[in-house]
Amino acid sequence: MSELSHEEVRHHVKIYIRVFTALTILTVVTVAVSYLHLPLWPAITVALLIAIFKGSLVAAFFMHLFQEKRLIFFVLALAVCFFLFLLLLPTMTSGLR
Numbered sequence: 001m002s003e004l005s006h007e008e009v010r011h012h013v014k015i016y017i018r019v020f021t022a023l024t025i026l027t028v029v030t031v032a033v034s035y036l037h038l039p040l041w042p043a044i045t046v047a048l049l050i051a052i053f054k055g056s057l058v059a060a061f062f063m064h065l066f067q068e069k070r071l072i073f074f075v076l077a078l079a080v081c082f083f084l085f086l087l088l089l090p091t092m093t094s095g096l097r
Contacts, residue, residue, distance in 0.1 A: 019061045026054050 060066045
């Protein structure tokens, strides 16, 4: 395992604290949006956008994906496309009945 200098560790800790703060703020925003009593589809859209942003922060910084090679980003993009397909599948098949 590589040894990190005190400054490198301090730099990483600052980044993690900033990400934690952003996640905390976004959680408060999610709760605040739930009290706005938006119509169903705008509420779902806003909640999903916030969740996608929070998930991206976790994946990029805590899972260290921002340091990975292009193959990892291709696999991640493929997973996002598959997720969107599964998310839209019920609306696409509702017209078949």
